[in-house]
Amino acid sequence: xxxxxxxxxxxxxxxxxxxxxxxxxxxxxxxxxxxxxxxxxxxxxxxxxxxxxxxxxxxxxxxxxxxxxxxxxxxxxxxxxxxxxxxxxxxxxxxxxxxxxxxxxxxxxxxxxxxxxxxxxxxxxxxxxxxxxxxxxxxxxxxxxxxx
Amino acid sequence: xxxxxxxxxxxxxxxxxxxxxxxxxxxxxxxxxxxxxxxxxxxxxxxxxxxxxxxxxxxxxxxxxxxxxxxxxxxxxxxxxxxxxxxxxxxxxxxxxxxxxxxxxxxxxxxxxxxxxxxxxxxxxxxxxxxxxxxxxxxxxxxxxxxxxxxxxxxxxxxxxxxxxxxxxxxxxxxxxxxxxxxxxxxxxxxxxxxxxxxxxxxxxxxxxxxxxxxxxxxxxxxxxxxxxxxxxxxxxxxxxxxxxxxxxxxxxxxxxxxxxxxxxxxxxxxxxxxxxxxxxxxxxxxxxxxxxxxxxxxxxxxxxxxxxxxxxxxxxxxxxxxxxxxxxxxxxxxxxxxxxxxxxxxxxxxxxxxxxxxxxxxxxxxxxxxxxxxxxxxxxxxxxxxxxxxxxxxxxxxxxxxxxxxxxxxxxxxxxxxxxxxxxxxxxxxxxxxxxxxxxxxxxxxxxxxxxxxxxxxxxxxxxxxxxxxxxxxxxxxxxxxxxxxxxxxxxxxxxxxxxxxxxxxxxxxxxxxxxxxxxxxxxxxxxxxxxxxxxxxxxxxxxxxxxx
Numbered sequence: 001x002x003x004x005x006x007x008x009x010x011x012x013x014x015x016x017x018x019x020x021x022x023x024x025x026x027x028x029x030x031x032x033x034x035x036x037x038x039x040x041x042x043x044x045x046x047x048x049x050x051x052x053x054x055x056x057x058x059x060x061x062x063x064x065x066x067x068x069x070x071x072x073x074x075x076x077x078x079x080x081x082x083x084x085x086x087x088x089x090x091x092x093x094x095x096x097x098x099x100x101x102x103x104x105x106x107x108x109x110x111x112x113x114x115x116x117x118x119x120x121x122x123x124x125x126x127x128x129x130x131x132x133x134x135x136x137x138x139x140x141x142x143x144x145x146x147x148x
Numbered sequence: 149x150x151x152x153x154x155x156x157x158x159x160x161x162x163x164x165x166x167x168x169x170x171x172x173x174x175x176x177x178x179x180x181x182x183x184x185x186x187x188x189x190x191x192x193x194x195x196x197x198x199x200x201x202x203x204x205x206x207x208x209x210x211x212x213x214x215x216x217x218x219x220x221x222x223x224x225x226x227x228x229x230x231x232x233x234x235x236x237x238x239x240x241x242x243x244x245x246x247x248x249x250x251x252x253x254x255x256x257x258x259x260x261x262x263x264x265x266x267x268x269x270x271x272x273x274x275x276x277x278x279x280x281x282x283x284x285x286x287x288x289x290x291x292x293x294x295x296x297x298x299x300x301x302x303x304x305x306x307x308x309x310x311x312x313x314x315x316x317x318x319x320x321x322x323x324x325x326x327x328x329x330x331x332x333x334x335x336x337x338x339x340x341x342x343x344x345x346x347x348x349x350x351x352x353x354x355x356x357x358x359x360x361x362x363x364x365x366x367x368x369x370x371x372x373x374x375x376x377x378x379x380x381x382x383x384x385x386x387x388x389x390x391x392x393x394x395x396x397x398x399x400x401x402x403x404x405x406x407x408x409x410x411x412x413x414x415x416x417x418x419x420x421x422x423x424x425x426x427x428x429x430x431x432x433x434x435x436x437x438x439x440x441x442x443x444x445x446x447x448x449x450x451x452x453x454x455x456x457x458x459x460x461x462x463x464x465x466x467x468x469x470x471x472x473x474x475x476x477x478x479x480x481x482x483x484x485x486x487x488x489x490x491x492x493x494x495x496x497x498x499x500x501x502x503x504x505x506x507x508x509x510x511x512x513x514x515x516x517x518x519x520x521x522x523x524x525x526x527x528x529x530x531x532x533x534x535x536x537x538x539x540x541x542x543x544x545x546x547x548x549x550x551x552x553x554x555x556x557x558x559x560x561x562x563x564x565x566x567x568x569x570x571x572x573x574x575x576x577x578x579x580x581x582x583x584x585x586x587x588x589x590x591x592x593x594x595x596x597x598x599x600x601x602x603x604x605x606x607x608x609x610x611x612x613x614x615x616x617x618x619x620x621x622x623x624x625x626x627x628x629x630x631x632x633x634x635x636x637x638x639x640x641x642x643x644x645x646x647x648x649x650x651x652x653x654x655x656x657x658x659x660x661x662x663x664x665x666x667x668x669x670x671x672x673x674x675x676x677x678x679x680x681x682x683x684x685x686x687x688x689x690x691x692x693x694x695x696x697x698x
Contacts, residue, residue, distance in 0.1 A: 083186050083269065085309025089386050092306055097421055113170060113187055120305035142166045145158045147299045148427075 005105065005127045009137040014127070016053055016074060032074060035060045046071060055107070058086035062093050069100045077123075079108035088121045095122030112139040120146070149210050149519060150295045150440045152260045159302070160257045163264055167191050168250035175247060190308065192240075192266030193249060194571075201569065202241045202249055203266040204256060208276035208294040208318075209237030209522040213509040216520055218259040220505035226252050231505070233490060233498035235562055235611060236315070237275050237522045238266055242569050264302055269310045269397075271301035271382070275317045277325045278523040281441060282531045284479040288337045288345050290318035290326075292437040293374065296429060300375050307382045311389035312397035314382070315354075327524060327640035329353050330616055332399045333381060334362045335374075346370045351381060351411070352403030355610035359646050360400040363408040365415060372434060376427045380419035384411070444517050444532055449481030453535025460539040467542050469591070473553040475538065484535055486516070487555040488528035488545060493585045495549075496578040497563040498526030507548040515541050525562055525601075527555070557594040558602055558667075559585050562613055566606030566623065567630070573606035575623025575630035580604055580659050587660035597667060600680045603638075616640035618681045619663060620647040630656045636666065636692055637684040645685075650693040662696050669695045 003014040017029040025031060030051040038045065038054045045052055046068070053074030054065060065072070075094060077087040087106065094100040105125035106118050112133055115126060119140050126136065152160075167187075174184040188194075192203035204219070211219075219239060223231045226248050227241045234240055244252065256262055265272055274294045281289045297316055301307070307314075319326040320337040328334035334350035347369045353362025369377050385399045388406075403411045429437075461468035475484040488508060491497050500508075508528060512520045515537045516530040523529060528550075533541050545551040554560045561584065564570065566577030581604060588594060603617030607624075614620035620635035632654055635647030654662045667680075669692050674683050684692065 082183070083309050084391060085269075085307070086387055086391075088306045088309070089383050096425070111183055113183075114309075117303075117305040117308055143159060143162045143303070145155045145162070147155075147159070147302055148304055 003127065004131070005125055006136055007103070007125045009135070009140055011134070018055060030073065032076065038068075039064060042068060053103075056090060058084060058090060060090075062090050062098065065094075065100075066098055069094075069098055069102075072100070072102050074103045074105060075100065076105045076107045076127075079106060079110055082109040082111050082114060088117065091118070091121040091123055112136060115139045116142055120148075149212060150207075150291075150437075156299075157257075157260070160260070160262045160264075163191075163262060163303075164250065164253045164257050167253060171246065171250050186268060186309070189268035190265060190270060191249075191253070192263035193246075194267060199243045200246050200249065202244050202252065202263060203234065204239050204241070204261060204263050205266050205273045206238050206261075206522050207298050208274060208280070208291050209278050209524070210291065211520045211522065212259075213512045213518045213520065215259045215261055216505050216509040216512070218255060218261070220502040220509070222252055222255060223500075223505065224502040229502045230499055232496070232565065233500065233522055233526045233528075235524050235526065235564070235613060236266075236273050237278070237524055238273055239500075239522065242565075267313075268308075269312050269314075270308050271297075271304065271310075271314045271316065274298055274301070275315070275326055275331075275524055277319050277321055278521045278529055279325060279485060279531065280320060281443060282478050282480075282483075282485055283321055283323075284477070285323055286321045286479075287339055288320050289438070289441050290320040290335075290337060291441045292434065293335070293337075293347075293371070294318050295440070296374065296434070296437055297378070300378070304382075307386060310382070310386055311391045312394060312399075314385075314399070316378075322642065324640075324642040324644075325523075327613065327616065327644075329362045329642075329644035330355055330359070330613070330640055331362065333378065338368060340368050343368065343370050347374060349377065349381075351415075352400040352408070353644075354398050354400045355613055355615050356398065357395050357608045357610075358398075358400065359610070359615040360404065361644050361646065362400075363403065365408065365412050372428055372431055373423055375429065376422040376425065377415075377419055379427055380415045380422050383418055383422075384414045388414075443480075446480035446532070447482050447534065453482050453538075456536045457538060464539075466546075467539060470542055470545075470551055470553040471538060473557075473595070474551070474555045475533075478532065480532075482534055482536075483532055484538060486530040486533045486538070486541055486545075487523075488530060488550050489552040489555055489560060490527050490550065491554055491560050491585075492549050492552045493559070493589060494582060496565075496568075497561060497581050500528075504548050504550060507544065508550065511541055511544045525560065527560070553591065554594060556599045556601075558588050558597055558600045558663075559594060561602035561604060562617070563604040564606050564611035566604075566612075570606060570611075572609055573623065574608075574625035575606050575632065575656075577604045577606040577612060577623060580621060580623070580632065580656075583657075583660045584663065587664060597670070598679055601639075602663075613640060614638075615646045616644065617647060618684070619666070621659060624653055626653065632656065632659045634659075634662060634666075634696070636689050637681065639681060648689050650689050651697055654696075665695045665698070666692045 032053040051073040055076040107127040173179040194201045317331040318335040336348040349366040350362030351365040521529040567573040603613045604621040605612035605614040616638040622633045638647030
């Protein structure tokens, strides 16, 4: 069964599969690669057809993805703990400095009360571990004003 | 002072609603304690020994009288009729009910106040010189820049989950009253002959387990580039600060690990990308902010005030003593700065009752342009009192038990809440303050000792700033007993230094006595006009240590 994620406030089925060493992949899904795997095999993966994505841990260097950004349809940033804020800086660097325009998805410990911060840092998709959450629109935008 | 715009008010109102929703979900069991914790902390709400503690922000320590009245009202209505001034110029309530907190925040929002980021691993309340705008040695008023920083840092989307808390202070005078050098970022206003007013930026200062004096990262930053530079520092810290050990997570550890030069290179490189990216304010916006903090229209000095003072001093020795000790020179000749001592004997340092808050608010309305300041030394200031009104202000303060003439003396000490309230503490602090107050109750002796700053912390977190006390006292737990380590020679001012430990910790009932022995040495060996701090610096700790353990 596919996971449910949110693109903006809209719940959708996740069309992506994370490629592990032993995974079998099907043509129906898009492939998401671990950062280290991608860096090592980027040329091979780029030569293959289909959409590609990269999963970053929050210590990975986003700048090293620069040459590939136009070819990536998805970047996932992992939040290992809700209180670990490194992913926010990665998101801003990807959007503001590197000009990444594909889907930017927060994965891991993604809690509803942090969505407004994530959205403002450039995330536009969210994989919430809490499957009971049905609607996130009020959490995406609790403030109509901002200072920054 | 700063007045909220529609945007400011909207943001605070929406924050109240957001927190009300979060609290309701927690009370309904929909949010776990673990998930609620960072949310409540970011709103200044701790779970303490007795009850939730709510810390309310007083940006750079400045309060209007109606705000102080609201704080009194909250103390009376929701708490046990008192509140506590903190070493970050904030105020905290110790006996609230969790379910009342959203209502308290709503009450605060009606007077342009909030509790946003008074705790948590985010950018905290920016502190400033509590005498900003009223002293002659000031280059420029730091408060407009503090307000600019407050707005920039409030709900900053990138910097709400830093490795650890983050504190910024700004000072605009030659004399540093803001403990600027022991902040994560310390900012001094400086004048550059070619570029005008700007900032010298220090980074990596702090107290806690590993006390460090901040290091200069930039000698001169043009004032309009403040926010992009701060953003660059914070981004490097957010990405590279340690998160594996909370005692090594402050920026000072990162700066020390990399070395200031490497850290500076990283920040400067980051800043190249940020400095023209639209984060910064224009000169017009900075000027507009400065307009909020313009001096009052002071009455010219006709000499009338001096005459009234001379009469009052002659008529009342008690007034004269208070006048000499608790008031100081104002940049306008007809005025004095009144320090309101919240260090009466027997009272926990910095504790104010609702009646005292209301009383000071009334004095501010009648005699000081309706404004009050909170100092990081846990006192209040009425900053703009006409000399002709000083006697009336003194009488008012006497009636409120806020006239103890001990400002700057040994008993005007800084003290954290300690074991009596705080769940982090290893030892009590307030009883030590009381012990010192009882032991040194002779005002003539205190005046003879001159300016001495004692700072007491109940644990290594150093909320009482003990490292930078002329005399520092740190409570430690030894096999379930409270013991106290004494340091000498610290300073939080422009000559910042860290105190040196004089020897093994002393028993709880020996703290004041040990200090008395140290002071006896000072009195015996001091040179003419030499302060206690100068004396310790001249001689080192050896003679004091010898006497303390004799």
